[in-house]
Amino acid sequence: MNLLGTWIAAGLTVAILSFLYRDNPFYKFAEHLFVGVSAGYWVIYIWAFDVKPMLIDEFLRQAGVEKWLLIIPAVFGVMMLMRWVPRTAWISRWPISFTVGIAAGLALTAQVQGYIIPQIQATLLPLVSIGKTTSETIARSFNNIMIFVGVVCALLFFYFSREHKGALKVGSKVGIIFLMIGFGASFGYTVMARISLLIGRLTFLLQVFGLR
Amino acid sequence: MRILDRLAHIDRRLIFLTIGLAVAIPIIMKLKMPIRISSEVRSAYETIEDLPEGSVVLASIDYDATSAPELTPMFRSFLRQCFRKKLKVVYTGHIAIGLPLAQFDLDMIATECGAVYGVDYINLGYRPGYTAVMIGIGREIRDFFAVDYRGVPVDSFPMMEGIHNYGDIALIVDFAHGLAAEYWIQYVVSRFGVRMFACVTGVMAPTLYPYLQAGQITGIIGGLQGAAEYEVLVGQPESAAFGMPAQSIAHLFILAFIVFGNIGYFISRRKK
Numbered sequence: 001m002n003l004l005g006t007w008i009a010a011g012l013t014v015a016i017l018s019f020l021y022r023d024n025p026f027y028k029f030a031e032h033l034f035v036g037v038s039a040g041y042w043v044i045y046i047w048a049f050d051v052k053p054m055l056i057d058e059f060l061r062q063a064g065v066e067k068w069l070l071i072i073p074a075v076f077g078v079m080m081l082m083r084w085v086p087r088t089a090w091i092s093r094w095p096i097s098f099t100v101g102i103a104a105g106l107a108l109t110a111q112v113q114g115y116i117i118p119q120i121q122a123t124l125l126p127l128v129s130i131g132k133t134t135s136e137t138i139a140r141s142f143n144n145i146m147i148f149v150g151v152v153c154a155l156l157f158f159y160f161s162r163e164h165k166g167a168l169k170v171g172s173k174v175g176i177i178f179l180m181i182g183f184g185a186s187f188g189y190t191v192m193a194r195i196s197l198l199i200g201r202l203t204f205l206l207q208v209f210g211l212r
Numbered sequence: 213m214r215i216l217d218r219l220a221h222i223d224r225r226l227i228f229l230t231i232g233l234a235v236a237i238p239i240i241m242k243l244k245m246p247i248r249i250s251s252e253v254r255s256a257y258e259t260i261e262d263l264p265e266g267s268v269v270l271a272s273i274d275y276d277a278t279s280a281p282e283l284t285p286m287f288r289s290f291l292r293q294c295f296r297k298k299l300k301v302v303y304t305g306h307i308a309i310g311l312p313l314a315q316f317d318l319d320m321i322a323t324e325c326g327a328v329y330g331v332d333y334i335n336l337g338y339r340p341g342y343t344a345v346m347i348g349i350g351r352e353i354r355d356f357f358a359v360d361y362r363g364v365p366v367d368s369f370p371m372m373e374g375i376h377n378y379g380d381i382a383l384i385v386d387f388a389h390g391l392a393a394e395y396w397i398q399y400v401v402s403r404f405g406v407r408m409f410a411c412v413t414g415v416m417a418p419t420l421y422p423y424l425q426a427g428q429i430t431g432i433i434g435g436l437q438g439a440a441e442y443e444v445l446v447g448q449p450e451s452a453a454f455g456m457p458a459q460s461i462a463h464l465f466i467l468a469f470i471v472f473g474n475i476g477y478f479i480s481r482r483k484k
Contacts, residue, residue, distance in 0.1 A: 020228045038309065045308040049338045053359060106343050106399065114398030114428075122426030147425075186418045189435060193282060193414030195235065195462045196436035199455040200281020202236050211240050 010208040013201050051077075123151050150178040219472040227469060234465045235458045243457035247449075252424060253441040256409040256431025257293070259383060265298040267382035268375055273305030273314045274392030279413045280313060283387050285439040285452035286411040288317050290385060293446050295325035300371050301333040302381070304357070306345070306392055308338045311361075314387070330369035337361030342392075346399045350378050378404040389413045393420060397428050409433070411442075 015030035055077075059070045076095040082088040125147060129140035156168060157175030164172050206212040263269070271290065275283045294301050303318055305311045315335065327333055336357040339345050345356050353376060359365055366372045374380060384406050386393045393410040401408050409431040410420055417434025424432055433442050436459055439452035 021225060041309055045338065046340065049308070049361075050340050053363065054339070102344065106347065110343070110395075110398040110402070114402030115394075118402060118426045118428055119422055122422070182418070186415075189414040189417050191414075191463070191466060192435045192437065192459065193279075195231075195459055195466075196282045196414065196455065197278070198231070198235050198462075199239070199436065199458050200451075202232070202458075203239055203281075203451065203455065206236065206239055212242070 006208055010205055013205060017201070123147060149174065154178050219476045221476075222469075222473075230465055230469075231462055234462045238458040238461050239455070242454070244454075245457045245460065247440050247444050247453060247456060249441045249445060250438070252432045252434075253438050254431075254445065256411075256433050257442060257445045259407065259409055259430040260290075260293050260297065260299070263297065263299060263382050266300065268300045268302060268380055269294055269383045269385060270302045270304070270381050272384065272386045272388075272392065272396065273303070273310050274307050274386060274388035274390060275314075275413070276307050276310035276389070277313055279389035281451070281455075282413050282436050282439060283389065283411060284314070284317060285436075285450055286433050286442055287314055287387050288321055288450065289439070289442045289446040289448065290387075290411065291318065291321040292325060292448060295321065295327045295332060298332075299382075300375075301327075302336060302375070303333060304336040305338060305387075306342050308340075311335075311338050315361075331371055334366065334369055334371055335361045336366070343395055343399050346395060347403070350400070350404050352376055378406045381406055384408040385411060387411045388416060390416070394423075397423050401428055411438070 012030045012033070015026040018024055019027040055070060055074060059067060059074075062070065076098065079091050080095045082091040125144040127141065127145055127148060129137065129144050131137040131140050153171050153175035155175070156171035157179065159168070159172070162168060203212065260269070271287070273287075291301065303311075303315075305314070318333070318335065321327075322329070322333060329335075336353075337360060339356045341348070341356070348356050354366065357366055360369070378400065384396060384400065386396045386408065388396075388410065389412070393412055393416065396408060396410075400406060408429050410423075410429055411433040412420060412435075414435030414437075417432060417438070420429065420432050420434070423429050433439065436452050436455055440449070440456045443449045443453045
């Protein structure tokens with residue numbers, strides 16, 4: 001059974017990779033199979049880990065107010081499903097509003113507390129940072145200056161209230177260089193990630209075909 | 213000149229084939245290469261090494277099959293390090309189809325290290341809600357995970373005794389291919405003060421460096437390179453370390469394609 005599963009996985013991998021040559025029925029089959037299996041899997045998983053233990057089982061287990069409070073998420077869930085019927089689709093806006101409201105509230109504090117303030121603090125660095133040795137002092141100071149210049153110049157690039165002339169133009173040009181280096185690093189990492197996926201699949205295929 | 217012209221308009225299928233061979237040949241030939249350990253991976257490794265025996269580590273599985281080649285080696289090395297250090301691992305996550313995938317590795321490494329379910333590790337399974345679950349654990353983990361992934365009450369397991377919220381968790385390690393690592397930092401680390409490091413795909417790694425620089429996380433293990441470094445540190449090089457020669461050779465070919473493609477492009481533009 002395990003062997004059969006391995007060969008099915010190998011066949012589907014080859015079918016997906018065949019798209020690199022051109023679109024074909026094998027690729028289409030594998031793609032549709034993946035979408036269907038994933039959707040089916042999600043349905044079962046949501047039922048087994050969400051609806052049943054957190055709603056049905058909890059309703060049967062709880063007593064008093066907590067038991068009846070569970071009716072609220074149950075009703076919201078049913079209201080969400082109203083999207084399937086065009087005439088009643090508007091009802092789903094209420095639970096959506098509820099979830100959007102919660103998400104926005106949570107995100108607001110998280111962004112300020114967990115991103116904006118710590119990142120600003122981490123940017124307010126001494127331009128000359130004394131280390132244990134001279135080389136360490138130079139390296140740390142250089143890093144801090146780079147962070148300072150990078151942040152200021154990148155912000156200048158996004159300052160649109162005044163025409164980029166003179167010092168502002170120089171600053172924004174330096175900002176572009178920092179941004180480009182950032183994009184380049186992201187692109188390099190992305191290439192590495194894609195090649196890693198290819199390595200994973202090819203290693204699997206080569207093992208199946210006995211070449212590794 | 214004609215050669216450069218041709219290189220600028222090379223058939224993309226030829227590029228795919230070349231990259232395919234550049235990856236396959238080193239794998240078949242089982243090439244090896246030295247792996248240099250970066251400071252961010254060493255720092256992540258030492259974060260676990262510094263934990264006292266019996267500490268609780270929460271592992272969040274926020275990836276699925278699409279990122280398994282990068283993240284599976286990290287997860288295996290992480291489990292080996294934790295079980296050897298006699299740490300308690302709480303396993304959960306926010307991607308429903310990722311949890312059963314990583315569970316293969318959890319069961320395999322637990323067997324290899326002699327870890328016992330319910331004593332050394334527990335699988336809490338998946339709960340929807342994402343950030344709401346992350347924040348909710350800060351109050352009481354049982355509010356969301358009253359039972360484990362098989363429906364067994366968590367209070368029936370000895371390791372869950374005394375584990376209620378982030379105050380009882382020494383470290384969070386997120387294995388993510390999306391924004392989950394950032395959510396953990398923003399919603400949990402900054403709010404509850406838990407230590408954390410992230411194991412992420414190459415695509416996500418650059419977005420986390422500002423958090424590392426700000427001291428919000430203790431380390432980053434990024435992409436196959438990071439996974440290979442971590443495998444070496446844990447002392448059991450496997451798929452990531454063996455994949456690095458293929459990775460390096462493929463990168464050289466991609467660099468060559470970019471350089472020749474650009475030369476050809478500029479020459480053809482000058483002609484026009």
